[in-house]
Each structure stands twice: as C-alpha cells, then as structure tokens.
Amino acid sequence: MAYRNIPQGIVLGFTVLLTVSAGAADKAVKELAPKPSVGDVLKASKPADWRPLDADNTLYLDLPAGRVIIELAPRFAPNHVRNIKALAREHYYDGLAILRSQDNFVVQWGDPHEDDDKVRKVKDAKQTLPAEFTVPVANDKQFVRMRDVDGFAPQIGHSGGFPVGRDPKAGQTWLTHCYGMVGVARGNESDSGGGTSLYVVTGQAPRQLDRNITVVGRVVSGMPLLSTLPRGPAPMGFYDKPELQVPITAVKVAADVPEAERAHLEVLRTESPTYQAVLDAQRNRGGPWNKVSPNYLDLCNAQIPVREQKL
Amino acid sequence: MAYRNIPQGIVLGFTVLLTVSAGAADKAVKELAPKPSVGDVLKASKPADWRPLDADNTLYLDLPAGRVIIELAPRFAPNHVRNIKALAREHYYDGLAILRSQDNFVVQWGDPHEDDDKVRKVKDAKQTLPAEFTVPVANDKQFVRMRDVDGFAPQIGHSGGFPVGRDPKAGQTWLTHCYGMVGVARGNESDSGGGTSLYVVTGQAPRQLDRNITVVGRVVSGMPLLSTLPRGPAPMGFYDKPELQVPITAVKVAADVPEAERAHLEVLRTESPTYQAVLDAQRNRGGPWNKVSPNYLDLCNAQIPVREQKL
Numbered sequence: 001m002a003y004r005n006i007p008q009g010i011v012l013g014f015t016v017l018l019t020v021s022a023g024a025a026d027k028a029v030k031e032l033a034p035k036p037s038v039g040d041v042l043k044a045s046k047p048a049d050w051r052p053l054d055a056d057n058t059l060y061l062d063l064p065a066g067r068v069i070i071e072l073a074p075r076f077a078p079n080h081v082r083n084i085k086a087l088a089r090e091h092y093y094d095g096l097a098i099l100r101s102q103d104n105f106v107v108q109w110g111d112p113h114e115d116d117d118k119v120r121k122v123k124d125a126k127q128t129l130p131a132e133f134t135v136p137v138a139n140d141k142q143f144v145r146m147r148d149v150d151g152f153a154p155q156i157g158h159s160g161g162f163p164v165g166r167d168p169k170a171g172q173t174w175l176t177h178c179y180g181m182v183g184v185a186r187g188n189e190s191d192s193g194g195g196t197s198l199y200v201v202t203g204q205a206p207r208q209l210d211r212n213i214t215v216v217g218r219v220v221s222g223m224p225l226l227s228t229l230p231r232g233p234a235p236m237g238f239y240d241k242p243e244l245q246v247p248i249t250a251v252k253v254a255a256d257v258p259e260a261e262r263a264h265l266e267v268l269r270t271e272s273p274t275y276q277a278v279l280d281a282q283r284n285r286g287g288p289w290n291k292v293s294p295n296y297l298d299l300c301n302a303q304i305p306v307r308e309q310k311l
Numbered sequence: 312m313a314y315r316n317i318p319q320g321i322v323l324g325f326t327v328l329l330t331v332s333a334g335a336a337d338k339a340v341k342e343l344a345p346k347p348s349v350g351d352v353l354k355a356s357k358p359a360d361w362r363p364l365d366a367d368n369t370l371y372l373d374l375p376a377g378r379v380i381i382e383l384a385p386r387f388a389p390n391h392v393r394n395i396k397a398l399a400r401e402h403y404y405d406g407l408a409i410l411r412s413q414d415n416f417v418v419q420w421g422d423p424h425e426d427d428d429k430v431r432k433v434k435d436a437k438q439t440l441p442a443e444f445t446v447p448v449a450n451d452k453q454f455v456r457m458r459d460v461d462g463f464a465p466q467i468g469h470s471g472g473f474p475v476g477r478d479p480k481a482g483q484t485w486l487t488h489c490y491g492m493v494g495v496a497r498g499n500e501s502d503s504g505g506g507t508s509l510y511v512v513t514g515q516a517p518r519q520l521d522r523n524i525t526v527v528g529r530v531v532s533g534m535p536l537l538s539t540l541p542r543g544p545a546p547m548g549f550y551d552k553p554e555l556q557v558p559i560t561a562v563k564v565a566a567d568v569p570e571a572e573r574a575h576l577e578v579l580r581t582e583s584p585t586y587q588a589v590l591d592a593q594r595n596r597g598g599p600w601n602k603v604s605p606n607y608l609d610l611c612n613a614q615i616p617v618r619e620q621k622l
Contacts, residue, residue, distance in 0.1 A: 301515055
C-alpha cells in the first residue's frame with residue numbers, strides 16, 4: 001500500500017519520475033540542495049515508530065464500492081465514540097445512506113427518512129449527547145506542538161495521530177477539521193447531535209467548524225471512495241432524489257469483525273522523532289525540483305502516514 | 312446557478328435547512344448574535360460589484376462529461392497565457408487526455424504519448440517558456456490585502472479575482488495554489504514548462520508549490536468534473552493504463568466560440584467593498600448555528616463568488 005496523501009511535485013509526465021535533471025550547474029539562480037523526502041524519511045523509519053490501529057476504536061464504513069476505515073478518537077470525544085460504536089453494534093447505520101456530497105467541503109451520511117415516519121429508531125444507543133467540542137488540555141498527554149503559525153488556534157500540533165488545536169489560556173484542546181476528519185452533524189443546538197449522522201471533510205480544511213462541532217476521528221483508508229462521490233445537485237450538496245443516495249452496506253467496529261477479515265494498518269506515531277522528521281521534510285523540500293522553500297507547514301498539509309502492517 | 316464553494320454549517324438533515332431553532336434563550340452559554348451570511352451579502356450586492364469574464368482570457372476545457380471554464384490571469388503569467396491560447400488555437404490539446412488524478416492534490420492533463428514516437432508536435436506555439444513564478448509588485452495595481460496571518464507569504468490578498476501572496480521586501484507577488492487554481496507542469500528545470508501539460512488543484516491547498524511553478528488561472532465553473540475523477544492507481548495518481556485516461560474533447564478560447572454557445576459568467580470584483588463584506592462574513596459567522604467564531608479567514612477558504620450573468 002502506498003503512503004497516502006503525500007503531496008508531490010508537479011511533473012511534466014511519466015518518464016521524469018525516473019530521470020534526473022542535468023545541466024543545472026550553469027544556472028545563475030542558486031538551486032536548493034537535495035534533501036530527504038517524506039518517502040525517504042519513512043523508508044528509514046523503525047518498526048517502533050509505528051503503532052497498529054486499535055480494533056476496538058476502528059470503524060469500517062462498508063459501501064458497495066469498498067471499505068472506508070476510520071480511526072476513532074476516544075480521548076477527544078469519549079461519549080460520542082462510545083455512542084457511535086453502540087449505534088454500529090445495534091446495526092443502526094446498516095442500510096442508511098450517504099445523503100450529501102458538497103464540492104470542496106464534506107460528504108455526509110445518515111437516515112434518508114430522518115424527517116418522515118419511516119425514520120429509523122435508535123435502540124440502546126443515545127439519539128443525542130452533550131457536545132464534546134473541546135477537552136481540557138490536561139486530558140491530552142500526547143500533544144506534540146508544531147512550531148508553525150496558525151490563524152485558527154494559538155497552538156497547533158498532533159496528538160496520538162490526530163491534528164489538534166490548543167488554547168493554553170482557555171485550557172482547551174480540540175481536533176481540527178483537516179481533510180479526512182470525521183465529525184458529528186448537529187442542528188442549531190450544541191447538544192443536538194449524537195452520531196446518527198456523520199460527515200467527512202473532503203475539501204479545503206473548513207477550520208471555522210473547529211470547536212463548533214464534535215469531531216470523532218479520521219479516515220485512515222478509503223478516502224477516494226468518499227472524495228470522488230458525485231456532488232449533490234441540491235443546496236449544500238444534498239442528494240435530493242433517493243436514487244442519487246449511496247447506500248451504506250454496514251458500519252462495523254473492527255473488533256467485531258473476524259481477525260482474518262480485518263485490515264491491518266499501522267499509523268506513524270506522531271510522538272516519534274521520525275514524525276518530526278516527516279514534518280521537517282515537508283517544511284523544507286530539497287532540489288532539484290523545488291526552487292524555493294516556504295520553511296512552513298500548514299497543519300492540514302501535515303500528512304499522518306498510514307501503511308499496511310508487515311505481518 | 313448557485314454560488315460555488317460556499318462553506319456551510321453541517322446540519323443534521325433536510326428540514327433543519329428551513330427551521331429556526333427555538334428554546335436557546337435559557338442557555339447558560341452565550342450565543343453568537345445572528346449576522347449576514349455570505350449569501351445575504353451577495354443578495355445585497357449591486358450589479359457594478361460584478362464583472363463579466365473576458366472572453367479572450369477564458370478557456371473552455373471540454374470533456375465528455377461537460378465543460379470546465381478557466382479564467383486566465385495574463386497579468387501574472389503573460390507569456391504562458393499567450394502560449395496556452397496559441398496551443399488551444401492550433402488544436403494542440405484536442406484529443407489529448409487527463410493523465411492523473413491524485414487524491415487531495417491535483418488533476419493533470421497532457422499528451423499520453425509524451426514519451427513515445429506518437430508525441431504530438433507543437434506547431435506555432437512554444438514548447439517551453441521562461442518561468443513566470445512571480446511578477447513585480449509594481450505590475451499589480453489591483454491588490455487588496457487581507458488582514459489575516461499566513462504562514463506562506465508576508466502578505467496575502469486578492470488581485471482581480473485571484474488569490475495572491477506578496478513579499479514587499481522581495482518586490483514580488485504571485486498567484487497561490489488554492490482549490491481550483493491552474494498551473495503549468497514542468498520538469499526539474501524552471502524553464503521546462505510551457506503549457507502543454509496543465510494541472511488543477513483539487514485538494515488541501517498545496518501552497519508549497521507557490522513560487523515554484525507558473526500559475527495561469529482559476530477554474531470558475533465545472534470543478535466537480537475534475538474533482539470527482541477516479542484517483543489514478545499508479546504513483547502520484549497517474550492513470551497507468553490508457554483506458555483509465557479521460558479524453559479531452561477540445562480546449563477553446565471563449566472568444567473563438569460563437570456568442571450564443573458561450574457561458575455568461577460574472578465574478579465578484581475583489582476590489583469592491585462587497586467583497587470585503589464577503590470576507591468578513593466568513594471571518595466571523597453568526598448564530599444560531601455557530602457557537603464560536605475564529606475571527607480569521609484562511610486565504611484558500613476565501614471564496615471568490617461567480618454567478619451567471621443576468622442578461
């Protein structure tokens with residue numbers, strides 16, 4: 001499995017991938033020295049830099065076209081994560097549908113009959129829960145700060161494999177709306193969501209949603225199954241006709257799936273020095289392709305590598 | 312035509328779009344006051360706030376599934392824009408193909424036979440050109456600065472309908488790699504591109520490409536035709552089998568298309584006070600849905616509204 005979401009240079013075509021430029025030596029413009037790429041850093045990583053997904057906090061969203069794998073973040077939304085797992089275990093989601101795909105924003109699923117008398121009833125899980133928009137910084141022992149400036153949060157970084165914002169004055173930290181992050185749809189009231197409808201970010205990070213909504217995890221595999229869905233024709237990208245909606249085959253907790261049928265993925269530990277090297281490889285890229293380097297990394301461009309476990 | 316790329320709240324379902332929350336008055340948490348949304352600001356705009364696309368600097372990328380419309384930026388890349396129009400006029404692109412779709416990054420097109428003896432020959436246009444990565448700030452009279460901090464550029468803002476970065480010390484300004492921006496693929500040498508292969512940003516803004524590549528314009532209509540293309544299975548999202556490639560029917564300069572067959576779009580003037588109000592409506596959104604407001608806007612989340620002209 002290739003590393004996902006690795007930003008690359010824009011090459012002219014196929015062969016340039018394999019060729020090395022010649023004749024740059026006589027250029028007046030100073031070229032950037034070559035340096036290790038993210039791929040190089042990952043190649044040099046040690047097995048201990050990686051951790052397997054925890055099957056009890058991994059969700060499989062099974063669609064007719066394939067499986068989307070979501071890592072849940074119980075440290076940031078304990079009650080919602082518990083409830084989403086309960087919903088999955090009572091088969092609440094099975095047979096529901098993707099209802100919305102808005103270009104450069106989100107894909108969202110839920111009950112197509114939410115507003116009519118065929119609405120699906122929640123059994124033992126909760127319909128709604130108190131908001132978990134932020135958690136106390138004291139709850140987060142895994143924060144590793146990025147030195148890069150951010151307009152949305154006084155501090156940014158990663159915690160246990162997730163991108164986070166942090167406000168030391170307010171004593172709060174929260175998961176940020178980067179590509180692939182999963183959140184809990186709600187109505188106008190903060191406490192009106194509970195996980196019966198979830199969404200995934202598929203566009204330029206809508207960070208204005210940070211601290212306005214409960215974020216519960218991140219897609220670690222299968223993003224293209226969501227990001228390429230046809231955009232819905234109704235306002236906000238809703239599929240206004242049932243035949244446009246994409247049925248959900250099932251949502252399962254990985255721990256409930258027989259071992260042989262599970263995906264075996266591992267995530268680079270964001271607490272590891274290797275991850276710091278991954279960030280640095282993105283802040284400053286080397287030549288010959290790159291000509292100038294920003295010495296900066298946007299939180300939502302900071303990839304969090306995932307790969308298949310070598311079993 | 313709906314306004315494009317308008318970030319919205321995440322609502323629970325359909326009816327909430329039309330309902331207003333009740334019972335918030337007794338909440339202990341202070342609610343944000345309602346305020347005009349981007350849609351409200353646009354509704355109150357005047358005809359003079361909008362400018363029609365210049366047909367001589369508008370490109371139609373015709374695919375089997377429909378038309379993508381690109382506004383070219385001759386003030387930022389005069390030679391490349393001229394060359395791309397010359398390529399279109401000699402039918403260079405017609406029958407070529409989209410060769411690459413990399414999730415959360417770019418779509419790219421060009422000649423599938425670039426590396427074999429069936430390569431398409433450029434006639435009167437140029438194969439390559441000197442780079443136009445930046446232009447002198449003196450060349451840009453339309454810059455309107457945003458007050459928001461940015462990690463990639465000392466100053467950011469808009470210029471004539473395009474997002475730009477600017478470095479007053481270096482005396483340079485440049486188009487930035489936001490969603491929908493169009494750039495010129497190149498090899499390792501700065502001067503190795505010319506427009507025979509172009510790409511469009513379809514993911515989280517890869518701003519590390521800024522000043523590393525010539526940017527020539529922005530998609531103003533039809534982004535979903537590109538953003539939903541299947542991701543390519545080969546490294547960097549290339550379609551490694553010809554049957555995966557998406558044929559390009561034609562690329563045309565709008566001015567060469569009969570008036571009756573043209574799209575008639577207009578773009579909100581980024582020099583107008585209305586556009587400043589659009590930015591402010593995104594920096595601080597009102598209640599009842601929003602609970603906290605960042606008082607900040609990321610350059611690449613700042614939408615530049617496009618609509619059909621009322622003829």
